[in-house]
Amino acid sequence: MMATTIAGTMHAVGVTPKKPNSARQVELPKPSASAGLALMRVLEVGIDGTDTEINEGLYGEAPPGSNVLVIGHEALSLVEAVGDGVAGFQPGDLVVATVRRPDSCPNCQAGESDMCLSGNYTERGIKGAHGYMGQYYGEKPDFLVKIPPTMRDYAVLLEPLSIVEKATYQAWKIQERMLWQPKRAVVLGAGPIGILGTMLLRLKELEVHVYAKNPPESIQAQVITSTGADYHSVDDHPVTGLRDELGQIDFILEGTGNSVVAFQAMSQAGTNGVVCLTGVSAGNRSIQIPSDVINLQMVLGNRVVFGTVNANRRYFESGVRHFDEAERRWPGIWKRLITRRVPFAGFADALNRKPEDIKTLLIVSA
Numbered sequence: 001m002m003a004t005t006i007a008g009t010m011h012a013v014g015v016t017p018k019k020p021n022s023a024r025q026v027e028l029p030k031p032s033a034s035a036g037l038a039l040m041r042v043l044e045v046g047i048d049g050t051d052t053e054i055n056e057g058l059y060g061e062a063p064p065g066s067n068v069l070v071i072g073h074e075a076l077s078l079v080e081a082v083g084d085g086v087a088g089f090q091p092g093d094l095v096v097a098t099v100r101r102p103d104s105c106p107n108c109q110a111g112e113s114d115m116c117l118s119g120n121y122t123e124r125g126i127k128g129a130h131g132y133m134g135q136y137y138g139e140k141p142d143f144l145v146k147i148p149p150t151m152r153d154y155a156v157l158l159e160p161l162s163i164v165e166k167a168t169y170q171a172w173k174i175q176e177r178m179l180w181q182p183k184r185a186v187v188l189g190a191g192p193i194g195i196l197g198t199m200l201l202r203l204k205e206l207e208v209h210v211y212a213k214n215p216p217e218s219i220q221a222q223v224i225t226s227t228g229a230d231y232h233s234v235d236d237h238p239v240t241g242l243r244d245e246l247g248q249i250d251f252i253l254e255g256t257g258n259s260v261v262a263f264q265a266m267s268q269a270g271t272n273g274v275v276c277l278t279g280v281s282a283g284n285r286s287i288q289i290p291s292d293v294i295n296l297q298m299v300l301g302n303r304v305v306f307g308t309v310n311a312n313r314r315y316f317e318s319g320v321r322h323f324d325e326a327e328r329r330w331p332g333i334w335k336r337l338i339t340r341r342v343p344f345a346g347f348a349d350a351l352n353r354k355p356e357d358i359k360t361l362l363i364v365s366a
């Protein structure tokens with residue numbers, strides 16, 4: 001049940017970090033639009049695997065001095081008020097905020113906190129700073145990305161999109177090391193990362209093959225094939241057979257977060273190919289790997305494997321451009337990725353992942 005708001009306070013969803021199933025409604029002071037800060041009213045928040053893992057007690061760190069962490073790092077909000085000295089934003093603007101906040105390392109100071117060297121960054125809703133799963137939040141304009149009103153219905157997808165924006169940008173950047181004319185890509189996993197990655201790769205006109213556990217008639221498989229990509233179930237197409245099945249694979253996007261799959265993928269990349277790992281495995285698994293084969297292939301085929309985490313503002317901005325491009329190419333596709341909308345009081349249900357979910361939204365205000 002939603003409690004009535006006490007003046008000056010707001011509702012949010014908080015956890016006690018490291019304590020399983022501790023997600024609950026909390027009352028916190030309502031932030032204000034003080035100097036240099038904008039005040040946002042949250043419309044809706046996307047739920048992702050990290051939120052669920054935090055609620056399982058696997059991950060997450062409260063802000064200093066607090067034993068509660070407000071979760072949520074994918075939010076679409078409206079600017080409610082701006083403090084003195086905030087330029088470029090006005091009440092009524094739609095915004096999405098980035099997640100990571102810089103420390104004093106050179107990368108953070110250069111605007112690349114996603115490449116932080118020292119690890120003392122914070123992440124809103126994840127590590128040492130409250131997130132967006134509440135009625136309001138305050139933020140500096142540097143970390144806010146303005147959203148055109150035409151994108152209201154799906155702009156909440158910008159944060160997960162920013163992750164694959166970075167993944168593909170980095171892969172293409174790495175491949176500037178040679179003449180590279182990629183034709184065929186493999187995507188492993190059909191969660192939001194796999195699906196969003198497939199869309200970006202299709203916009204680049206690559207032939208894309210997605211392998212995942214979802215049944216061929218699933219909504220995930222349907223969205224994927226509607227972009228012109230092929231969808232295969234891993235049950236009849238094991239990852240270890242991909243090269244034999246497809247031939248030269250130029251790019252592999254690993255989006256399952258399963259470390260076994262990640263290592264299997266390494267031996268499947270083609271000559272001069274790249275494997276990009278995006279998933280975090282919170283476990284502690286070890287497996288035997290064919291190290292001679294992987295080593296030989298990596299060397300003889302000039303292959304690269306790289307990992308990527310988080311995304312800075314540049315990738316949110318390229319995501320906004322791709323929102324438009326994909327919407328024109330496949331009208332209505334972004335809205336199809338939002339498969340469940342849950343009212344605020346149902347946050348516990350929203351955090352509970354169901355197989356037919358692509359992106360679940362917690363609706364905070366209208």
Ligand code: BGC
Nearest residue numbers: 048050099123126309310311
């Ligand atoms: C978020 C990233 C974040 C990562 C690790 C992901 O769910 O999308 O922005 O850096 O978790 O905390």
Ligand code: ZN
Nearest residue numbers: 105108116117
């Ligand atoms: Zn840093």
